[in-house]
Amino acid sequence: MIRGEERDEEDEDGAAYTIPFGSLVCEQDANSVLLKWQHIETNAREELKLAGDGAVAITAALEAVDGDRPLLSVASFARLTMFGFVSVNGVAFVGQKGVVFSPLGLLSAVVGRIRKFAADRFTRIERVEQAIEFTMSGKSKPSLWMDGSEVTIGAIAAWWSGQLASKVKAVTQPMPVVWYPDGNVAHRATATLVRGGLELEAIEDSNIRERNAGVHVIFESVSAMSLDAAPELQARIRGVLNRIWLLEGSRPQMLLRDHIKREAFTVWPEDWHVSQWKRCLGSFAAARMLLANGQEQVLYPVVASDSGKGILLTAPVPLRATATLFRGARIECELLTMRQGQVFRGTITRLAKDVMLEDDDEPKVEVELFPSSDEPLRRASRRSAHRVEVIERVRVALTMEYPEMPRMRGYLSDLSAGGCRVILDRGSYPEGISGRVRIPMKRGAATFECEVLHDLKEVRGEGRSSVGLRFIGLMEQGRSELQREVLWRERRNKKFAPGELKE
Structure with missing residues (x-):
């Protein structure tokens, strides 16, 4: 945003204007500049005319960074640091021709002091709290700090990729990219299609590197080149979303996509620790x-x-x-x-x-x-849901994937929303087999997919076996029916004396 002041004879304190950069239009003549914009809340058209040396400086900055194209961001407060300690405050403009810094104060009257930085000067762009910091190459070690409350680091990274892509003419290996891992830093980096995986490395610091086998890299999506950004590919690396802009165009984007899909099941020996x-x-x-x-x-x-x-x-x-x-x-x-x-x-x-x-x-x-x-x-325990004892003799039928005894009947011993225990009429089932159990319920009989968790060879000295069953593949409706049945049986049990059993 831009904050400017307009004074008149009746208001000595002046008025402050906040101008959204997305709708800013600049018209100028020899000694003044007319800024037009649309109000954020009311959508009303507003304008502000500036005259004098400040207007000349702002006009020069807008021409240098933007021309007739929309601006990505205008920061009303920015700081340019040279040699690590010399700092100047000013206004920063981010547009289609790079980043322009216009000093404030006495320096604002000197148009020659306006500094323009092309996108290929930046090696790293980082969000620090509510600010965006640009780290640049050069003997004077310049860095630019600007207010970032009006723009995201993702938007800045996309803009950066579009700027760099316009300077790349051929496809190379490793491929030049703008790399934005899920965090606060975007890097100018390289992507290398290694055998069985992918390597990403920041240009300014070789210690910032991701080298992973294909099994750790999951393709998410691609987006085509736009007017302001290079083609983008998104992938999850060890669960973290990474955004990668391919500076050489759509062909490397497709190569990277196909490589990730082709190597998706590759495991490197160093990844497996038996x-x-x-x-x-x-x-x-x-x-x-x-x-x-x-x-x-x-x-x-x-x-x-x-x-x-x-x-x-x-x-x-x-x-x-x-x-x-x-x-x-x-x-x-x-x-x-x-x-x-x-x-x-x-x-x-x-x-x-x-x-x-x-x-x-x-x-x-x-x-x-x-x-x-x-x-x-x-x-240790795979039945964590609340269970209720079934004191009535409720007959159930089991159909299991067990050729020796595919069908069996028995009594329901207890029930929960996650499983049940059944006392079998005869025989037993081994642990791990799956099948179906049909249970009479208050609202009618229902059939559930199940698996055998464990079995007990003898129940209460009766010489019969019981099996613990876990319901599998439950939909929300089935789970709700079971929960209602458990609550109903819990209330019903209170009507009987301890040990009493209703036939």
């Missing part, structure tokens, strides 16, 4: 994989081994697919034992179905996972 994942290697009753869309797939039994690039899960092909697994899917995986689970997040880097192994006639499925978590988490 010593941190020994708890996830060996034989497990089951592996539960939860996708971002809420789908779940349970494999059982599972052997987890070290593939050299991650964890390789090998299991029989499931009788029924309950989720669509694919290469590149981000999942949460839980490896189940009898009493606890090992939980981690990861990416599917390889997927193979109907694999025939030596000395094994049964087809297998292989899923290679690269963990994105720092280490696996222990999960």
